[in-house]
Amino acid sequence: MAKHVTVVDLQAKREQGKPITMVTAYDYPTAKLIDQSGIDLILVGDTLGMVVLGYESTIPVTVEDMIHHGKAVVRGAKRAHVVIDMPFGSYQEGWQQALHNATRIMKETGCSSVKLEGGQRSAEAVRKLVEAGIPVMGHIGLTPQSVNQVGGFKVQGKTPRDAVHLIGDAVALAEAGAYAIVLELVPTALAHMITQRVKVPTIGIGAGPFCSGQVQVWHDILGLYDDLKPKHARRFAEIGEQIKVALTEYREQVEAGAFPTANESFYMDERALELIRRMTPGADEDMSEAERVLREMETTSIPQATPQQAE
Numbered sequence: 001m002a003k004h005v006t007v008v009d010l011q012a013k014r015e016q017g018k019p020i021t022m023v024t025a026y027d028y029p030t031a032k033l034i035d036q037s038g039i040d041l042i043l044v045g046d047t048l049g050m051v052v053l054g055y056e057s058t059i060p061v062t063v064e065d066m067i068h069h070g071k072a073v074v075r076g077a078k079r080a081h082v083v084i085d086m087p088f089g090s091y092q093e094g095w096q097q098a099l100h101n102a103t104r105i106m107k108e109t110g111c112s113s114v115k116l117e118g119g120q121r122s123a124e125a126v127r128k129l130v131e132a133g134i135p136v137m138g139h140i141g142l143t144p145q146s147v148n149q150v151g152g153f154k155v156q157g158k159t160p161r162d163a164v165h166l167i168g169d170a171v172a173l174a175e176a177g178a179y180a181i182v183l184e185l186v187p188t189a190l191a192h193m194i195t196q197r198v199k200v201p202t203i204g205i206g207a208g209p210f211c212s213g214q215v216q217v218w219h220d221i222l223g224l225y226d227d228l229k230p231k232h233a234r235r236f237a238e239i240g241e242q243i244k245v246a247l248t249e250y251r252e253q254v255e256a257g258a259f260p261t262a263n264e265s266f267y268m269d270e271r272a273l274e275l276i277r278r279m280t281p282g283a284d285e286d287m288s289e290a291e292r293v294l295r296e297m298e299t300t301s302i303p304q305a306t307p308q309q310a311e
């Protein structure tokens, strides 16, 4: 069995100056593709709410949602480190609630760690989780679960006061034992400063190139979703367009009778068919007609006639 990427491996990458890579996933086939691409971490982000479940924010996402999708991702990840987001309302009441829900997420999904938002305000919860043996990734800068408080998806830490507060957040998380910290929508220079200040990897999203690693949302970098087009995301493919072309072709071929052909159909043994005819008198005419058409399709070239066209 392949070994999963561990928090120790990630710290080693940071020390060697090797960039860490992380992408979100919400299901089994996606996790398999990411795993096979050599990406270090898969984040089952609570962006689940927006890019998969169709909510306007991450606020409605539940622990049950995260566990349901997290289990599927863990089944697909043989090598990557799977980190699962603690959703809004699952840790804000205090470290006891955080510990209860983080323990559930770890036990029920088999993931490698959890992530929660907030710096100084979440440091106590992070410390208790780490003391209980749960690796925790922090998340500061734009914290989408607080979107109603900060007034939208805006760059954070632009004023000296906010920047100093953000540095304090990063230091508090590192001191509490977080193994890595996501910096979301933070000016490049500030993200660089934080990366130099803390001894754990920083993983940027909209935080410039000087973080220890980068994280992106699957739908954003593959062009699967047009509702949001964040400035920080580059589209490495236009899979959404390719899917539409393929689906249109499928529809056209079904409508034209060009799919399925004999190659995509199945046949019955002649003796079994005869037996069924005897057991179900009256049905034999329909069945032998259908069978005749399929046999005919087998011997004619593709594209072949549908039963309706062959009559």
Ligand code: KIV
Binding pocket: 024, 043, 044, 045, 046, 047, 048, 085, 139, 182, 184, 205, 215, 217
């Ligand atoms: O939920 C998520 O996908 C995230 C990333 C944006 C970092 O937290």
